[in-house]
Amino acid sequence: xxxxxxxLFGALRASQALTGVSLVYxxxxxxxxxxxxxxxxxxxxxxxxxxxPAYSGNFDRTVEAQWGISQTxxxxxxxxxxxxxxxxxxxxxxxxxxRVLVLAALQDQRAQYIDVVDIQRGLYYKPLAERWxxxxxxxxxxxxxxxxxxxxxxxxxxxxxxxxxxxxxxxxVVLTGVV
Numbered sequence: 001x002x003x004x005x006x007x008l009f010g011a012l013r014a015s016q017a018l019t020g021v022s023l024v025y026x027x028x029x030x031x032x033x034x035x036x037x038x039x040x041x042x043x044x045x046x047x048x049x050x051x052x053p054a055y056s057g058n059f060d061r062t063v064e065a066q067w068g069i070s071q072t073x074x075x076x077x078x079x080x081x082x083x084x085x086x087x088x089x090x091x092x093x094x095x096x097x098x099r100v101l102v103l104a105a106l107q108d109q110r111a112q113y114i115d116v117v118d119i120q121r122g123l124y125y126k127p128l129a130e131r132w133x134x135x136x137x138x139x140x141x142x143x144x145x146x147x148x149x150x151x152x153x154x155x156x157x158x159x160x161x162x163x164x165x166x167x168x169x170x171x172x173v174v175l176t177g178v179v
Contacts, residue, residue, distance in 0.1 A: 004154035005044055008073070008123050011109030012042070018105045021098070030076050030145075031135060038079035038098045047071040050153070067156045072128065075102055075148040078135070095146045102148060103127065126151045 002010065013023050022035035027043045029035075050068040079098040081090035106125050128151050132144040 004123055004152070005042075005073075008109065008152060009042055011123075012040075012102075012105045015105035015108040017101045017108055021101065038077070038094070038101075040098070040102055041076040041078070043074045043076065045072045045074055045149075047151075069154050069156060071152050071154045073150050073152050075150065076133075077102060077146040077148060092144070095144070099130070099146055099148060106150065123152050123154065 009023070009025055012018060018040070020038075022037070022039040023042065024032065024035055024039065025042050029041045030043065032039075032041075047070040050070055077095055077098045079091070079094040080086070081094045083090065106127075109123070127148060129149045131147050131149075133147055134144055
């Protein structure tokens with residue numbers, strides 16, 4: 001079964017909102033120029049464990065243990081206006097248009113994603129903040145990237161405990177009496 005981050009990544013990749021958008025994973029890819037623009041880089045940032053467990057389908061709280069992480073994920077949005085006469089503000093406009101597509105894909109993954117192992121729902125999400133960053137280290141620069149920070153509460157559930165099956169029963173009966 002896919003874990004929460006792989007589920008989210010697969011759901012975003014399957015979303016029609018991101019058709020034609022390069023979706024890559026990991027902090028190592030933030031400044032990559034090996035993918036065509038527009039590009040979204042998904043970077044999990046971690047977060048604190050919650051006092052109460054996160055949501056999981058078919059979860060039996062009376063038997064199983066589960067924890068939840070209030071995890072944040074940064075999405076680096078890189079886009080550029082393809083026009084040869086484009087100005088920096090045109091590149092900003094292209095990036096802001098990509099933001100709308102990413103938010104649509106996040107909503108879409110909640111409702112329509114089904115992958116090869118029949119994961120039928122994506123993860124809850126809540127956009128928290130955004131900031132602009134420079135494309136440091138890039139050979140070609142199209143201005144800045146918009147970093148969209150999203151809260152994605154993720155469950156961490158260990159496997160269900162084993163079930164003991166009794167296959168043999170033996171009784172020893174000892175009678176003691178007082179005379």
